Amino acid sequence: MSLLDKLDTGAAARKALLPEGIDVFGTPIEEVYSSTEARVGGRRILFFGTNNYLGLTFAPECLQAAHKAIDSEGTGTTGSRMANGSYSGHRALEKEFADFYHCRSSIVFTTGYQANLAMISGLAGTNDVILIDGDSHASIYDGCRLSGAEIIRFRHNDMADMEKRLRRLGERTRSTLIIVEGIYSMLGDQAPLADIVKIKNSYGSMLLLDEAHSLGVLGQTGQGLVEEAGLIDGVDFITGTFSKSLGSIGGYCVSNHLQLDQIRYVSRPYIFTASPSPATIASTRAALKLLRDGTELRKKLWRNARKLYSRLDELGYLLGPEPGPVIATILHSPQQAMMLWKGLFDYGIYVNLILPPAAPEGNSLVRCSVSAAHTEEQMDYVGNTFAELRKKIFK
Amino acid sequence: MAHDYNNILQKLCHHIGRFASSGIEIVPESDLINQLAIDSVKLLNLVMEIEDEFDISVPINVLADVQTVRDLADLIHKIKSAS
Structure with missing residues (x-):
């Protein structure tokens, strides 16, 4: 089969599954009205699948900082930091992230995907082992592949399973990197961090925690699961993204290990990617302050998350194991998931559709992401629409 | 040695049967993806x-070289022999 034939085969399979007239996996957004609403196909739609957990994409402080940075430093850096230098904003944000976590140092990356790619491939190499949760994000899998280390998976959030796989490694556990996530993107559940830290300490391994979905969401100041669990000293490296609670694009790693700085010199994704633009850095710096001081935003977010989770649970939808801002409705067939997604879309609600093999256990997911910016009325409208569709689709 | 290998093959086929499309005979030459419909996640x-x-x-990461049931049995045998 030729290179192009392979693409045609994939495209035909996708077209056979998806309805005509809507680009489910590339929906054109015509105009953005606010952090929760936009125009799609000439209609007003409600964003319920973005990861704008704190609703900061239109925060005046962030907009103003970004405008000012564009005016003073231009639209882009046009190169990597190794070749073209570090702007004052890059360095300032790194210090602010380190201070935020009370850690020794931090590195800022251009995307969250790149942060995992850079950290994992910079830390582990051909003679090392990486032990990952089976439900890990693609950026973790890809970082592992890039590293050349041996990759072993354990069953999602199953600590007995994780320990069993560590035990089999024998002495190699001392050159093993364990990777888990604060909140898992597919089902919205949290890692059992206390058990993970205990096990990794007893085997002498290292732990990288990805707080992509938990930054701003968990913990008193929004550090993530590490703060919620009070285990900052038990985690070796924390990565995360700016593209969710911080409302921009980029990634970071913080650590107390002195060696973090060496990643800048050995990690190809860091070395060979252009650095974040001044506007991105400026809005992220403003957003990080709002996130840290955002106790009320977090309370509102969790009120909304618990409300939708319990409403869908009462309606009889099969959901992920625990409430949180990521609320996944689990469907047993892609067709059923497609009907629910299309039904919501027809009612003006735009959520995520995840089909096999992307979703765990061969299931399909219709995934909602709740924001602190969603109003009571918007939350009620979404709950009522799910109720209506439950009668129509699952009658 | 042959006994060990056959034992591996037998147990392996039992596990593959739980993931493969039903009604398809599983033999050492079976292609995991194209014949048994075992996709990357399975x-x-x-x-x-x-x-x-x-x-x-x-x-x-060593699975890139595995295409058939026999390839997988060979890999298990190799790892077991080395351990």
């Missing part, structure tokens, strides 16, 4: 079962 889950059955570690 293969990763099958590997976890294999690790538990044989009490070994099977890094998922």
Whole structure:
């Protein structure tokens, strides 16, 4: 089969599954009205699948900082930091992230995907082992592949399973990197961090925690699961993204290990990617302050998350194991998931559709992401629409 | 040695049967993807079962060279022999 034939085969399979007239996996957004609403196909739609957990994409402080940075430093850096230098904003944000976590140092990356790619491939190499949760994000899998280390998976959030796989490694556990996530993107559940830290300490391994979905969401100041669990000293490296609670694009790693700085010199994704633009850095710096001081935003977010989770649970939808801002409705067939997604879309609600093999256990997911910016009325409208569709689709 | 290998093959076929399309005969020459419809995600889950059955570690990055049931049996045999 030729290179192009392979693409045609994939495209035909996708077209056979998806309805005509809507680009489910590339929906054109015509105009953005606010952090929760936009125009799609000439209609007003409600964003319920973005990861704008704190609703900061239109925060005046962030907009103003970004405008000012564009005016003073231009639209882009046009190169990597190794070749073209570090702007004052890059360095300032790194210090602010380190201070935020009370850690020794931090590195800022251009995307969250790149942060995992850079950290994992910079830390582990051909003679090392990486032990990952089976439900890990693609950026973790890809970082592992890039590293050349041996990759072993354990069953999602199953600590007995994780320990069993560590035990089999024998002495190699001392050159093993364990990777888990604060909140898992597919089902919205949290890692059992206390058990993970205990096990990794007893085997002498290292732990990288990805707080992509938990930054701003968990913990008193929004550090993530590490703060919620009070285990900052038990985690070796924390990565995360700016593209969710911080409302921009980029990634970071913080650590107390002195060696973090060496990643800048050995990690190809860091070395060979252009650095974040001044506007991105400026809005992220403003957003990080709002996130840290955002106790009320977090309370509102969790009120909304618990409300939708319990409403869908009462309606009889099969959901992920625990409430949180990521609320996944689990469907047993892609067709059923497609009907629910299309039904919501027809009612003006735009959520995520995840089909096999992307979703765990061969299931399909219709995934909602709740924001602190969603109003009571918007939350009620979404709950009522799910109720209506439950009668129509699952009658 | 041959007994060990046949034992591996037999147990492996049992586990593959839980992931493969039903009604298809599983033989050493069966192609895991094209004949048994074991996609990449199923293969990763099958590997976890294999690790538990044989009490070994099977890094998922060595699976790129595995196409058939026999390839997988050879890999398990190699890892078991080395451990």
